[in-house]
Amino acid sequence: MTQKVRHKGYFAQVRIYLGKFIRMFAYQNDWKVLPIGAAIAALVTVVVGANMFVTQEGTFNGAFALTCVCIWNGFFNSIQVVCRERSIVKREHRAGLSISAYLTAHMIYQLLLCIAQTAVTMLICFIAGIKFPAQGIITPFGMLDIALTFLLTTYAADMFALMISCIVRNTTAAMTAMPFLLIFQLIFSGALFDLKGFTKSITALSISRWGMESVCAIGRYNDQPMVTLWNTMYQIRDIDYMGTQPVLEAMRQIQREGKMNDFLAWSGQHNQNMAYASDPKQLLIKWGALVLLLAAAVIVATIALKFIDRDKR
Amino acid sequence: MGFFDIYNLIRSVGSLVLLSIGIFLVMKKLHGKYAWVSFVPIGRYNVLANTLEIPWTGVICAVLELLLVLCSVAGSVFKGENADIAIALTTLIIGVTLFVYRIRLYLRVIRVFGLKRAWIIWFAVMPWMPMIVIGIGKRFAPRRDVRFIEEWEAGTDPGAPVAAHAKKEKPTEGLSVEVRERTVKDFGKKRYLLKDIAMDIPNGSLVLLLGGSGSGKTTFVNAVIGYEQANATILLNGSDVYKDYAHMKYRIGFVPQQNLIRGNDTVIRTIDDAAQMRLPASTTTAERRKRVGEVLDLLGIAASKDGLVSKKSGGQLRRISIAMELVTDPELFVLDEPDSGLDGVIAREIFDKLRNIANEGRIVMVITHTPDRVIDLFDKVIVLARDSSRIGRLAFYGTPQEAREFFGRKTMEDIVLAVNRKDAGGEGLADEFIERFAAMRAGKGGEAQ
Numbered sequence: 001m002t003q004k005v006r007h008k009g010y011f012a013q014v015r016i017y018l019g020k021f022i023r024m025f026a027y028q029n030d031w032k033v034l035p036i037g038a039a040i041a042a043l044v045t046v047v048v049g050a051n052m053f054v055t056q057e058g059t060f061n062g063a064f065a066l067t068c069v070c071i072w073n074g075f076f077n078s079i080q081v082v083c084r085e086r087s088i089v090k091r092e093h094r095a096g097l098s099i100s101a102y103l104t105a106h107m108i109y110q111l112l113l114c115i116a117q118t119a120v121t122m123l124i125c126f127i128a129g130i131k132f133p134a135q136g137i138i139t140p141f142g143m144l145d146i147a148l149t150f151l152l153t154t155y156a157a158d159m160f161a162l163m164i165s166c167i168v169r170n171t172t173a174a175m176t177a178m179p180f181l182l183i184f185q186l187i188f189s190g191a192l193f194d195l196k197g198f199t200k201s202i203t204a205l206s207i208s209r210w211g212m213e214s215v216c217a218i219g220r221y222n223d224q225p226m227v228t229l230w231n232t233m234y235q236i237r238d239i240d241y242m243g244t245q246p247v248l249e250a251m252r253q254i255q256r257e258g259k260m261n262d263f264l265a266w267s268g269q270h271n272q273n274m275a276y277a278s279d280p281k282q283l284l285i286k287w288g289a290l291v292l293l294l295a296a297a298v299i300v301a302t303i304a305l306k307f308i309d310r311d312k313r
Numbered sequence: 314m315g316f317f318d319i320y321n322l323i324r325s326v327g328s329l330v331l332l333s334i335g336i337f338l339v340m341k342k343l344h345g346k347y348a349w350v351s352f353v354p355i356g357r358y359n360v361l362a363n364t365l366e367i368p369w370t371g372v373i374c375a376v377l378e379l380l381l382v383l384c385s386v387a388g389s390v391f392k393g394e395n396a397d398i399a400i401a402l403t404t405l406i407i408g409v410t411l412f413v414y415r416i417r418l419y420l421r422v423i424r425v426f427g428l429k430r431a432w433i434i435w436f437a438v439m440p441w442m443p444m445i446v447i448g449i450g451k452r453f454a455p456r457r458d459v460r461f462i463e464e465w466e467a468g469t470d471p472g473a474p475v476a477a478h479a480k481k482e483k484p485t486e487g488l489s490v491e492v493r494e495r496t497v498k499d500f501g502k503k504r505y506l507l508k509d510i511a512m513d514i515p516n517g518s519l520v521l522l523l524g525g526s527g528s529g530k531t532t533f534v535n536a537v538i539g540y541e542q543a544n545a546t547i548l549l550n551g552s553d554v555y556k557d558y559a560h561m562k563y564r565i566g567f568v569p570q571q572n573l574i575r576g577n578d579t580v581i582r583t584i585d586d587a588a589q590m591r592l593p594a595s596t597t598t599a600e601r602r603k604r605v606g607e608v609l610d611l612l613g614i615a616a617s618k619d620g621l622v623s624k625k626s627g628g629q630l631r632r633i634s635i636a637m638e639l640v641t642d643p644e645l646f647v648l649d650e651p652d653s654g655l656d657g658v659i660a661r662e663i664f665d666k667l668r669n670i671a672n673e674g675r676i677v678m679v680i681t682h683t684p685d686r687v688i689d690l691f692d693k694v695i696v697l698a699r700d701s702s703r704i705g706r707l708a709f710y711g712t713p714q715e716a717r718e719f720f721g722r723k724t725m726e727d728i729v730l731a732v733n734r735k736d737a738g739g740e741g742l743a744d745e746f747i748e749r750f751a752a753m754r755a756g757k758g759g760e761a762q
Binding site: 091 | 359394395396398399540560562563567569571572573575577578579582586587590591592593594621638645
């Protein structure tokens with residue numbers, strides 16, 4: 001009769017594979033993702049940094065750009081990690097590897113990587129002189145709220161790419177899918193196009209939308225001044241109407257009375273967006289959406305990889 | 314309806330009719346069944362794909378065509394800006410996917426008729442025209458070496474039964490194999506891959522598994538180790554491999570043809586991780602390290618254990634791959650081409666190691682395409698052959714010397730040539746040897762050797 005022998009279970013396998021991935025971090029030069037992420041964040045903050053969390057436009061552009069940086073980092077962390085070793089995983093699965101344990105080890109490893117990348121991005125933002133909101137919405141510190149949002153965004157993108165890596169059979173297919181994923185995130189972020197109806201509802205599946213809305217909410221977008229109207233007025237100040245220049249006159253009047261800041265604040269009040277409301281409940285919903293998206297990605301990844309034995313030889 | 318509308322209608326209907334005629338003519342040339350379906354709009358690509366033995370491509374084409382029709386219906390039912398955008402996007406995605414699948418089908422037509430790949434441009438732009446040209450042109454004929462239609466039917470007939478190999482008593486030691494049949498469902502058809510293969514292999518044997526390409530060696534190995542289970546009974550030292558596969562898989566080692574090892578880890582950690590995964594949970598760290606050390610010594614890789622796997626030579630990689638499985642001390646050890654890509658000296662070294670492993674009382678089964686340089690090391694030879702029904706069967710099981718006498722050939726490679734199909738460069742004698750071996754066994758009372 002066969003003697004029943006117990007072998008390494010879920011947690012032991014997670015430990016073994018986590019150790020393996022951490023060793024490979026050093027041997028495989030995976031650490032290079034940190035300076036690359038830092039370089040990308042530096043480029044973005046140089047462009048958008050000065051007005052972020054100062055004006056509505058600066059906050060909006062900065063939130064979009066930094067959310068894109070997080071998504072980019074997340075995608076590139078894991079888009080190839082499973083598909084490049086798919087045949088190895090198949091061999092190991094044949095010899096007793098639990099797919100759930102393997103993916104859990106990846107999740108933990110990628111979380112550590114995302115924490116490191118978020119720390120680097122925050123450091124770059126700090127060095128670039130971005131003035132983070134002093135007061136947080138969930139935590140006492142705005143900087144911590146922003147860091148948590150960046151982490152969730154990066155990690156959700158990371159898990160989404162991990163899902164793709166589990167579905168496709170090779171790295172070529174993964175890298176082919178990559179631009180489409182990025183374009184989807186750009187289009188359905190809600191930042192570039194005014195989406196309505198069916199297309200608007202698709203944005204619920206976009207990491208960029210929830211990441212961006214969270215940053216804008218924490219940055220108190222709705223309380224900030226808007227400068228676009230003033231700048232547009234400045235550009236059309238010389239328009240002549242029946243021998244007068246009403247725009248220029250109005251601008252001079254506002255400046256004479258020292259009401260320019262009031263005007264900018266008034267512009268901002270009329271440009272508020274309820275999606276960016278600085279409400280703790282709303283922010284938790286946005287973070288929850290990111291968590292749901294990453295959880296869904298992990299579930300799909302696990303199911304997809306469970307069928308690895310069906311791969312052709 | 315204006316002139317251009319009438320012109321467009323005639324052009325669309327005309328090209329569809331011409332395409333149907335083209336597919337019909339090509340189907341006739343391929344001797345495909347249900348050629349008349351070529352005139353059924355959604356079914357035409359499906360029937361062509363079936364004939365070309367890519368049935369799933371046909372099904373997908375048919376489904377996508379159906380979806381396009383539904384999109385067009387939806388377009389006339391649902392109105393509004395958002396609906397228009399959604400339907401247009403869906404139509405675009407389905408249309409592009411359908412185009413890709415059709416290109417795949419056209420490429421198959423090009424391959425079957427041995428045409429230049431540049432024909433695909435013509436197919437992509439105006440598919441009905443090349444179809445008709447191929448269908449009518451006398452110089453266009455399916456290539457002789459293309460056997461898609463036969464392949465599609467192949468293996469669906471179990472063929473004449475051979476003498477039963479089933480044994481009355483199962484041994485409690487060694488490996489007892491009784492594969493009654495191994496089949497797959499291929500698009501609704503039952504296809505036989507293996508049939509009537511039985512043998513008993515004693516412990517301590519180094520066994521050579523021979524057979525030409527497509528004879529079912531890997532299928533047989535996967536059935537024996539329980540990875541792809543067949544209608545079979547496999548007993549390893551009295552334990553049923555299939556009934557308790559979850560535990561038995563740890564008693565079986567399988568080394569695949571490719572070196573499926575992560576390059577960016579050290580040799581010692583790679584083997585140690587494999588040991589942790591495969592050894593019983595009760596194994597202590599000291600016991601595990603001792604076992605890893607023994608395997609490193611046995612395979613001669615102890616000196617390079619601290620280096621990265623990616624820096625190792627081909628021979629060392631094979632040894633690492635073997636070590637990962639050997640570390641559990643398996644009772645049955647199966648290796649798929651362990652000498653692939655290695656020179657004679659290194660290959661000999663590896664087979665010497667395998668001989669030593671077998672000498673420790675394990676069964677070592679090896680697939681190799683260059684057996685003659687190491688045949689002196691083997692105890693037994695299994696010869697699998699694909700019969701005229703294209704089913705893998707047992708053509709011989711016995712010692713290497715008995716194999717030479719049975720086949721009347723001096724080398725193992727000549728034996729493979731004898732049972733290989735003629736179109737694969739062999740002598741096409743598979744049926745003859747399968748029957749002779751079955752008869753020889755029946756003469757011995759049906760007992761597996």
